[in-house]
Amino acid sequence: MTPQRHLDEELGLLKEKLFTMASLAETMIHKAIRSLVERDETLFQVVEEQEKKVNHLEIEIDELCLKLLALKQPMATDLRFITSAMKINSELERIGDLAVNITQRVAVLIKQPQLKPLIDIPRMAELTQKMVKDSLDAFIQKDADLARSVLTRDDEVDGLKGQIFRELLTFMLSDQSTIPRSLELILVSRHLERIGDHATNIAEDVVYLVLGKDIRHHIETERNK
């Protein structure tokens, strides 16, 4: 087997592991919000188990990347792919953490009567879950357009976060008995916002990887001024 073919095989394994990790992270978001909507505390345990898997995968992926960098001394495109994989790995792990954080808020919330039917929070969760999926797909398929579409959707997530905040503020102002529950729901929406931010970070890395353009801080635009 040629060294390049051997490297390609190892890169295939790396992609597989990242894909598994992303799927776990998506499921965790979904389950965390389901535990809120259905007031089902049995789902906490499921999310926790999945977090352990994600944590192990993070270490495995990190070690695989270091091994590839050390032993295969990859050049140019492969090098950048591996260093991006290391960053994406951290992002996915934090998404998993945030799903766990959501279940911690839900644990407090479902001990109290339901404040209101939930519409925007599940919508926000769906959006961010899809952003995670698409950002990872964009990475694996080196699809800059798909990555850019993730960036656009982050504005929608931020819009929903603002809407949720204003609605809950109205609740709190009109009935102070709703304050503790409203606060917990605001925190849930902030956790979802951060999940969207992590997916955005992944998507920005992908655009950089594919187009060689760093769009993280719109330096491009600044330079063209």
Place this chain on the structure above:
Amino acid sequence: MTPQRHLDEELGLLKEKLFTMASLAETMIHKAIRSLVERDETLFQVVEEQEKKVNHLEIEIDELCLKLLALKQPMATDLRFITSAMKINSELERIGDLAVNITQRVAVLIKQPQLKPLIDIPRMAELTQKMVKDSLDAFIQKDADLARSVLTRDDEVDGLKGQIFRELLTFMLSDQSTIPRSLELILVSRHLERIGDHATNIAEDVVYLVLGKDIRHHIETERNK
């Protein structure tokens, strides 16, 4: 010059850049909280200017790391140092973002009368600022003990966050006119908490780098069970 000596020089440059970035991030936290305590909106601009510098440094550091990985093909310790530097680079950039987020909350807060004298928030800011400084020093000096001390301090930060939350909840429950301001202050404390988390991530990386032990998910403890 030997290739190793040349690499050592480049690594020195990398350390310098990271050090500059960390100093900027520390100052940004300090200034953001000063803008709150002194109700001084002229500081927002300063923080924004510094964020631009941090963003440029992030890209420079990333490019330097990629160059070192591609051209110097470093082995073992140096390789791990460079990949850690790439991760730490992202953490520092996000700390800068969070300082900007704090000034955005302060901008809303200082349009309204002061809710209460601030004690715990400045204390929390001081703690996290020191955590950022020490985690980066620990990285540059490869000092695992200093890194571990950062991890311990994160519990103190979380404690303060809880205390701030409970105090502001009491305010909101006793006087609903305080709700909007209390919410903003809670968000400031959450931003500080996240800064502490980023410093913790850096410190965990340092322990890994120095001791070769991954303490990110206490796998060590799990394996010894």
